[in-house]
Amino acid sequence: DADVTQTPRNRITKTGKRIMLECSQTKGHDRMYWYRQDPGLGLRLIYYSFDVKDINKGEISDGYSVSRQAQAKFSLSLESAIPNQTALYFCATSEPQGKLFFGSGTQLSVL
Amino acid sequence: QQQVKQSPQSLIVQKGGISIINCAYENTAFDYFPWYQQFPGKGPALLIAIRPDVSEKKEGRFTISFNKSAKQFSLHIMDSQPGDSATYFCAALSGGYQKVTFGTGTKLQVIP
Numbered sequence: 001d002a003d004v005t006q007t008p009r010n011r012i013t014k015t016g017k018r019i020m021l022e023c024s025q026t027k028g029h030d031r032m033y034w035y036r037q038d039p040g041l042g043l044r045l046i047y048y049s050f051d052v053k054d055i056n057k058g059e060i061s062d063g064y065s066v067s068r069q070a071q072a073k074f075s076l077s078l079e080s081a082i083p084n085q086t087a088l089y090f091c092a093t094s095e096p097q098g099k100l101f102f103g104s105g106t107q108l109s110v111l
Numbered sequence: 112q113q114q115v116k117q118s119p120q121s122l123i124v125q126k127g128g129i130s131i132i133n134c135a136y137e138n139t140a141f142d143y144f145p146w147y148q149q150f151p152g153k154g155p156a157l158l159i160a161i162r163p164d165v166s167e168k169k170e171g172r173f174t175i176s177f178n179k180s181a182k183q184f185s186l187h188i189m190d191s192q193p194g195d196s197a198t199y200f201c202a203a204l205s206g207g208y209q210k211v212t213f214g215t216g217t218k219l220q221v222i223p
Contacts, residue, residue, distance in 0.1 A: 004154070031209075040120065042200060042215035043155070050209070058210075090154050098143055098204045100211060102154025 003027050006091050006103035013081050014111050021076045021106050023091030032074040033100070034058075034066060037088040046089075049074055081110040114138055115203050117214025124221050130188040132217045134201035137182065141203040145211075146175065146186050149198045158199070159186070191221045 004025045013019050025032065034046040045058030047066040055066060063085060065077045078085055091103045116135045124130045134144075145160035161168040161175040161184065168175045174187040188195055201214040 040215060042117070043213040045210060048210065092154070094211075098211065099145070099157050099160075100147070100155070102156065104152065104154050 002104065004091055004093055004101055004103035006089075006106050008106060009104065010107045012109045012111065015082055017081050019078050019081055019108070021089055021091075021108070023074045023076070023103060025072050025074075025091075025093045025101075027093045027101055028071075029093035029095065029101070030071065031094040031096075032068070033092045033094065034064075034074070034076045035090045035092060035102075036060065037090060037105075043090070046076065078108075078110075081108075083110045086110045114212045115201060115214045117201050117217060119217060120215065121218045122220070124188075124191045124219065126191065126193060126221055126223050128191050128221075130186075130191045130195065130219055130221070132186045132199055132201070132219070133183065134185065134214050135181075135183045136203050136212075138203070138205065138212075139182070140205040141212075142206060143204040144175070144177065144184050145202050145204075146173075147200040147202060147213075149200065149216075151197075155198075155200055188219075191219075193221045193223055195219060196221050 007022045030051050033048045035043045044060050049068045067075050086109050089106045092100045094100045146158045147155035148158040149155040159170050159173050163179050172189045177184045199217045202211045
């Protein structure tokens with residue numbers, strides 16, 4: 001089984017819909033992250049959490065929200081999806097020394 | 112603000128050749144520089160990393176060269192193979208290693 005599991009793997013939705021991307025991990029790491037990948041822009045940080053009670057905005061948090069339900073679970077929500085949120089989304093955990101472990105990603109398309 | 116600049120955006124190399132990807136950073140507080148490798152349909156995975164107290168680190172066919180004064184570092188892939196075809200991201204972290212700043216990525220294609 002994968003250490004970092006993302007669901008769903010693919011999602012097509014319509015403008016204005018609320019959607020949730022889920023992430024769970026078995027690494028036992030406290031630190032969890034949500035990144036967005038766009039061609040030519042690399043990986044950009046949306047939100048990060050260092051423990052259940054700690055939530056921090058990243059560089060592109062507008063239009064997104066997160067919930068850290070447990071040490072192992074970190075979900076990303078788009079309250080009202082828009083087409084420019086079409087992207088590949090990654091959840092990741094990290095060791096205290098900074099090494100990141102990524103899930104396999106969720107390809108989101110907003111029509 | 113792009114704190115880590117990566118080039119080229121794409122690269123085509125013949126099998127057996129040397130692939131070179133370059134990165135430059137601005138923040139002198141960065142003190143850990145990893146490279147991540149991403150295959151299609153997969154998340155990035157750590158490939159190799161270096162700290163600024165050394166100028167070079169080698170792991171198999173992969174070498175990081177680091178120039179602290181120029182604030183630049185590069186990934187060299189020797190004897191490039193078709194299996195190396197992937198997207199490569201350079202990255203940088205500062206003390207506490209709380210957030211990783213990524214470059215924009217380089218799509219490498221190694222042709223037979």
